[in-house]
Amino acid sequence: xxxxxxxxxxxxxxxxxxxxxxxxxxxxxxxxxxxxxxxxxxxxxxxxxxxxxxxxxxxxxxxxxxxxxxxxxxxxxxxxxxxxxxxxxxxxxxxxxxxxxxxxxxxxxxxxxxxxxxxxxxxxxxxxxxxxxxxxxxxxxxxxxxxxxxxxxxxxxxxxxxxxxxxxxxxxxxxxxxxxxxxxxxxxxxxxxxxxxxxxxxxxxxxxxxxxxxxxxxxxxxxxxxxxxxxxxxxxxxxxxxxxxxxxxxxxxxxxxxxxxxxxxxxxxxxxxxxxxxxxxxxxxxxxxxxxxxxxxxxxxxxxxxxxxxxxxxxxxxxxxxxxxxxxxxxxxxxxxxxxxxxxxxxxxxxxxxxxxxxxxxxxxxxxxxxxxxxxxxxxxxxxxxxxxxxxxxxxxxxxxxxxxxxxxxxxxxxxxxxxxx
Amino acid sequence: xxxxxxxxxxxxxxxxxxxxxxxxxxxxxxxxxxxxxxxxxxxxxxxxxxxxxxxxxxxxxxxxxxxxxxxxxxxxxxxxxxxxxxxxxxxxxxxxxxxxxxxxxxxxxxxxxxxxxxxxxxxxxxxxxxxxxxxxxxxxxxxxxxxxxxxxxxxxxxxxxxxxxxxxxxxxxxxxxxxxxxxxxxxxxxxxxxxxxxxxxxxxxxxxxxxxxxxxxxxxxxxxxxxxxxxxxxxxxxxxxxxxxxxxxxxxxxxxxxxxxxxxxxxxxxxxxxxxxxxxxxxxxxxxxxxxxxxxxxxxxxxxxxxxxxxxxxxxxxxxxxxxxxxxxxxxxxxxxxxxxxxxxxxxxxxxxxxxxxxxxxxxxxxxxxxxxxxxxxxxxxxxxxxxxxxxxxxxxxxxxxxxxxxxxxxxxxxxxxxxxx
Numbered sequence: 055x056x057x058x059x060x061x062x063x064x065x066x067x068x069x070x071x072x073x074x075x076x077x078x079x080x081x082x083x084x085x086x087x088x089x090x091x092x093x094x095x096x097x098x099x100x101x102x103x104x105x106x107x108x109x110x111x112x113x114x115x116x117x118x119x120x121x122x123x124x125x126x127x128x129x130x131x132x133x134x135x136x137x138x139x140x141x142x143x144x145x146x147x148x149x150x151x152x153x154x155x156x157x158x159x160x161x162x163x164x165x166x167x168x169x170x171x172x173x174x175x176x177x178x179x180x181x182x183x184x185x186x187x188x189x190x191x192x193x194x195x196x197x198x199x200x201x202x203x204x205x206x207x208x209x210x211x212x213x214x215x216x217x218x219x220x221x222x223x224x225x226x227x228x229x230x231x232x233x234x235x236x237x238x239x240x241x242x243x244x245x246x247x248x249x250x251x252x253x254x255x256x257x258x259x260x261x262x263x264x265x266x267x268x269x270x271x272x273x274x275x276x277x278x279x280x281x282x283x284x285x286x287x288x289x290x291x292x293x294x295x296x297x298x299x300x301x302x303x304x305x306x307x308x309x310x311x312x313x314x315x316x317x318x319x320x321x322x323x324x325x326x327x328x329x330x331x332x333x334x335x336x337x338x339x340x341x342x343x344x345x346x347x348x349x350x351x352x353x354x355x356x357x358x359x360x361x362x363x364x365x366x367x368x369x370x371x372x373x374x375x376x377x378x379x380x381x382x383x384x385x386x387x388x389x390x391x392x393x394x395x396x397x398x399x400x401x402x403x404x405x406x407x408x409x410x411x412x413x414x415x416x417x418x419x420x421x422x423x424x425x426x427x428x429x430x431x432x433x434x435x436x437x438x439x440x441x442x443x444x445x446x447x448x449x450x451x452x453x454x455x456x457x458x459x460x461x462x463x464x465x466x467x468x469x470x471x472x473x474x475x476x
Numbered sequence: 477x478x479x480x481x482x483x484x485x486x487x488x489x490x491x492x493x494x495x496x497x498x499x500x501x502x503x504x505x506x507x508x509x510x511x512x513x514x515x516x517x518x519x520x521x522x523x524x525x526x527x528x529x530x531x532x533x534x535x536x537x538x539x540x541x542x543x544x545x546x547x548x549x550x551x552x553x554x555x556x557x558x559x560x561x562x563x564x565x566x567x568x569x570x571x572x573x574x575x576x577x578x579x580x581x582x583x584x585x586x587x588x589x590x591x592x593x594x595x596x597x598x599x600x601x602x603x604x605x606x607x608x609x610x611x612x613x614x615x616x617x618x619x620x621x622x623x624x625x626x627x628x629x630x631x632x633x634x635x636x637x638x639x640x641x642x643x644x645x646x647x648x649x650x651x652x653x654x655x656x657x658x659x660x661x662x663x664x665x666x667x668x669x670x671x672x673x674x675x676x677x678x679x680x681x682x683x684x685x686x687x688x689x690x691x692x693x694x695x696x697x698x699x700x701x702x703x704x705x706x707x708x709x710x711x712x713x714x715x716x717x718x719x720x721x722x723x724x725x726x727x728x729x730x731x732x733x734x735x736x737x738x739x740x741x742x743x744x745x746x747x748x749x750x751x752x753x754x755x756x757x758x759x760x761x762x763x764x765x766x767x768x769x770x771x772x773x774x775x776x777x778x779x780x781x782x783x784x785x786x787x788x789x790x791x792x793x794x795x796x797x798x799x800x801x802x803x804x805x806x807x808x809x810x811x812x813x814x815x816x817x818x819x820x821x822x823x824x825x826x827x828x829x830x831x832x833x834x835x836x837x838x839x840x841x842x843x844x845x846x847x848x849x850x851x852x853x854x855x856x857x858x859x860x861x862x863x864x865x866x867x868x869x870x871x872x873x874x875x876x877x878x879x880x881x882x883x884x885x886x887x888x889x890x891x892x893x894x895x896x897x898x
Binding site for chain 1: 499502503576582584586588590593595597598676680681695696699701703719721722725726728729730733815824826837838839841842843844845846847848849850852853854858859860870871872873875876877885886887888889890891892893894895896897898
């Protein structure tokens with residue numbers, strides 16, 4: 055495939071086959087979809103050796119290209135990781151199937167009965183980087199929602215992804231479903247992504263899973279709707295009426311339970327009247343955990359370990375053991391800070407004051423808003439969605455963790471008995 | 477405003493003010509929003525004379541530019557139409573306010589409580605043609621959903637739209653809400669639309685209301701999510717098990733009750749075993765109503781008034797007293813026809829067979845799927861949404877008639893009691 059035209063043709067071929075497969079999937083029974091998920095899981099485990107061999111090719115090439123150790127770690131497929139992929143597919147099989155569910159079926163004055171039926175989106179394009187387990191996770195969740203997928207992973211994981219796709223497609227066929235319900239883009243040409251982003255006749259939605267530059271490119275080029283995940287600049291605001299114990303526990307957990315996740319706390323806001331009492335013990339815990347602290351002037355006066363924060367710090371998603379700390383003059387300043395510097399991902403208030411808690415729920419326009427809980431809970435599993443394809447920071451279609459429901463839509467259904475409009 | 481840069485600056489100014497106003501609106505009480513809607517309605521009626529005068533300027537200019545009579549008709553504001561605009565706003569005021577509604581609040585095994593809260597989208601950009609009543613209708617519905625709007629109507633209606641905006645903004649101020657919650661783009665430069673479609677920092681969603689070329693341009697240029705409405709190539713399929721009376725009533729009503737609406741029947745499909753019995757009486761009713769018929773070979777053999785349909789006819793949204801008629805060899809061929817030629821808007825089956833009715837609901841991937849009812853019911857009022865901003869034929873966010881719910885979204889809310897993740 056050397057010309058741009060060939061790539062376009064190749065991608066349109068994938069698109070056509072995905073569209074056809076999606077029509078079959080939309081009508082597939084829950085039983086068939088779950089059987090496919092189980093068969094995929096079994097096949098992945100049976101083929102573990104072949105998967106590790108394919109992955110070794112990617113790992114070797116990655117080492118030869120001097121990929122960063124963190125990237126190599128994400129790329130690696132171990133027997134344990136393969137089992138965990140299979141387990142993930144079995145968990146998706148165990149989830150309830152929302153497709154076909156009819157809700158809100160009500161009689162109207164005209165006599166017709168109107169309701170909504172949950173339906174698949176159709177074809178989902180997923181563009182991701184490095185981690186090959188996304189191939190199985192994303193394909194499995196999309197399948198359960200009745201969607202066909204076109205998966206475009208990172209070029210460094212191509213052999214791993216192709217090997218995983220073999221098992222997935224074998225699982226689909228074992229259950230009598232079309233193998234083309236899951237297709238992996240087998241060219242590493244950059245143009246292939248461009249074609250995927252533009253072929254609105256074959257793709258209903260694109261889910262980019264990756265860093266800022268990937269999401270920026272997708273946003274710029276897509277002619278297809280996208281469910282996107284931008285930064286997670288998450289805040290915890292410790293209110294004047296906060297409970298001391300809860301405030302410390304949440305501030306520590308939200309920052310230190312894991313550093314590289316998008317729902318990790320990046321900026322802690324503390325109401326001035328509580329700063330002297332609450333900041334030092336939290337700072338001690340951060341220091342003990344090796345978390346670098348960057349603070350406003352008031353913070354630095356109270357916390358000897360803190361260095362001065364710059365304006366840029368408030369916008370930063372560190373994804374690292376670094377936290378920014380700011381003392382605010384009350385609730386309004388906290389909300390204004392979150393509104394200006396936040397990324398509408400996840401923000402929490404710690405307070406015992408019910409009126410302020412209720413107000414925070416309304417005032418903060420983020421995909422998850424929390425009262426007295428750690429931002430780390432913003433996650434499909436924790437929310438009971440079963441699994442997630444990502445966390446949407448967009449405002450259309452789906453906000454927050456996106457599970458099966460976010461990968462589906464609702465159409466109107468109308469039942470009459472010969473009813474006509476007058 | 478003569479340079480592209482000036483226009484961009486002007487549009488960004490509108491965007492910034494809309495974004496600020498949206499923050500206030502998101503927190504506005506139902507009482508304040510409803511008071512504003514009532515005040516807008518009263519103001520429109522009080523200023524009817526000024527509105528008619530402004531509209532006369534547009535009408536005179538339209539006549540001087542030789543606008544088609546149908547366009548002039550849509551452009552005209554009469555006292556009756558002004559009353560009807562005001563009435564529409566009062567009806568929106570009477571609708572329930574879904575904003576702030578918390579649903580599905582459930583305890584999770586971790587002890588946190590997770591639910592969803594309905595929230596506004598933020599800033600809605602509406603691009604429309606001709607009919608100035610859209611200014612009031614769209615602004616009213618968006619306001620109820622807590623959104624700020626930027627309205628860009630057709631250049632031929634500019635004075636009318638500006639005059640309506642004066643009343644709307646007066647109504648907002650009377651209720652203590654920011655006037656900038658509703659802004660009309662006051663330049664007729666085409667570049668203004670381009671700027672609106674690109675300013676993702678200020679606009680959360682664009683709703684194009686207009687013909688194919690407008691929607692095509694918006695789809696091509698937008699860097700902002702869109703809720704779009706493409707063609708309404710609607711079908712009624714008369715199944716082998718159809719009731720004769722219901723079939724005739726629905727086929728006639730769906731086509732002849734109104735010709736220019738998107739939910740009007742364009743292609744009637746009849747199962748072969750019923751064609752001889754059912755097509756002639758329907759054709760007689762169409763002929764009596766002056767509806768031109770274009771049929772497949774079998775149809776033409778049964779219906780003397782029919783002329784042969786071309787392949788292009790099956791794709792056509794006539795929006796006129798024309799219908800295409802096709803005899804199909806059973807259910808599968810009907811579904812295949814709808815899938816190939818339809819526009820995923822509204823399609824109906826007429827049948828007494830419950831299994832086929834259930835199957836049709838699943839097989840047909842349209843925003844509204846009906847059993848034994850006229851496609852003309854696909855409408856926000858008929859569905860009980862209260863009002864609609866349009867009918868979405870997209871698959872993301874909202875399908876079918878889009879009312880207040882489609883102009884809002886849901887965020888996750890989490891309540892804990894100091895809960896942290898382990």
